[in-house]
Amino acid sequence: MTVLILTCEADVTADMVVVHLHTTGVPVVRLDPADLTEGVALSGEYMHGSFRGHLSAGGRLVSINGLRSVWVRRPGTAAARAAEPSGWLTEESSQALYGMLRSSGARWMNHPDASRRARHKPWQLRHAQRCGLPVPATLITTFPQAAREFSARYPDLVVKPVSGAHPQDPPRAVPTSRVTPDTDFSAVAFGPTLLQRRVAKRADIRLTVVGETMLAARKTTAEDDEVDVRFASAASPWRPTDVPPRVAEAVRAYMRDAELAYGAFDFAEDADGTWWFLECNQSGQFGFVEVETGQPIARSIAEWLARPVPDGAGLVNGRDTVVP
Missing domain, CATH: 3.30.470.20 (ATP-grasp fold, B domain)
Structure with a gap:
């Protein structure tokens, strides 16, 4: 059975795991959802009470029911590199791909x-x-007064984004920064601000x-x-x-x-x-x-992905659990 890796082409970190999977002889298919309709194709049939689906990428055809695990690593936006990309095509492609994959009994990470x-x-x-x-101690607020009161209780604060990276292309990391004692906090009203006691x-x-x-x-x-x-x-x-x-x-x-x-x-x-x-x-x-410590992180991921498929279909990360 095959391991499916959803990630971008330039993901060197994923390459480290692929090397271990190849060493153990586990079949691997790697694709970027961004390439759907241009290099990546899919098909699924729901007939006679059963499902049969296939994915094609890089000249390889894989059965969706033949997947042992799916590693959602760093996938691109579905159909982003199509000949005529659109929000509609992205939504259609995303629902088709991830909906079919949810129909398999594969284990997910994550x-x-x-x-x-x-x-x-x-x-x-x-x-x-x-x-x-x-x-x-943490405060997320758009109330300037709440920020001022929090700062009075915890004079040594840092500020960080709520969501993480700035949504530019490519994404830009926004650093966690210390809050100066003379901060006014009036600008908090213009967007959610995360303040946290500095450790x-x-x-x-x-x-x-x-x-x-x-x-x-x-x-x-x-x-x-x-x-x-x-x-x-x-x-x-x-x-x-x-x-x-x-x-x-x-x-x-x-x-x-x-x-x-x-x-x-x-x-x-x-x-x-x-x-x-x-x-x-x-x-x-x-x-x-891993490079600095020598810890076998990539090997541990490969071993997890290579495990046999658990009994039952539609499991979340190998457990019979419904995600809300």
Whole structure:
């Protein structure tokens, strides 16, 4: 049975996993939904109480019922590179592709429904609280007065985007930044603003979770004002580290209840050794961590994708669970 990887052509991180799958002899088909109608084709029949579907990409034809797993890595917008792209064609192509894939019994990393919910940062923060992970005091608001009152309670704040990257092409990372003491907060009224108590951290933690496997890496903070690890100096490398038992238990609950098979968790470690939850990216990068630490993240993903298909169809990440 075949592993289907949905991602863009220039995804080097996905290449790392494909190498391991090829080594084990597991068939792999890789396609970008953006190429639908131009290089990628699909067909599905619903007849006599059964479903039969096929996908074609790169000269290869694969049965949708013959998929063992689907890795939704970094797919492009459906039909974005069609000869005559349109919003209508994108919606039709997206519903056709993902609707047919939902008709298979394949295991998902991650299921689109679970992924869509899990990407919302406000939902992440509340979910992390419920699972027992420490979350810094946070305010998301369009009320300037609420921001002023929050700042009075927590004078040392950072500001970050609610949604993540700025929606330009290509997407631009918006850094987490410290809030100056003389900030007016009047501009908060023009758009939702996320303010968070700054954690005086001694290290950044990246915890990559693949199924039941947890691989944590730690990067010592070089300077006190280095808020966003993505823009920090490269002087301190990422090194493997152990996951505290209480964190591991809470993260397992987070993954289970979020119905995720993969998650890249970011924590800030304070002087007391507490791991403060910042976010969980359900499709976060891992290549840079593997390169620096030697942790077998790509191999762990390949092994998860290569597992036999579970009994039953329409499962979410291998579990008989209905995603709201």
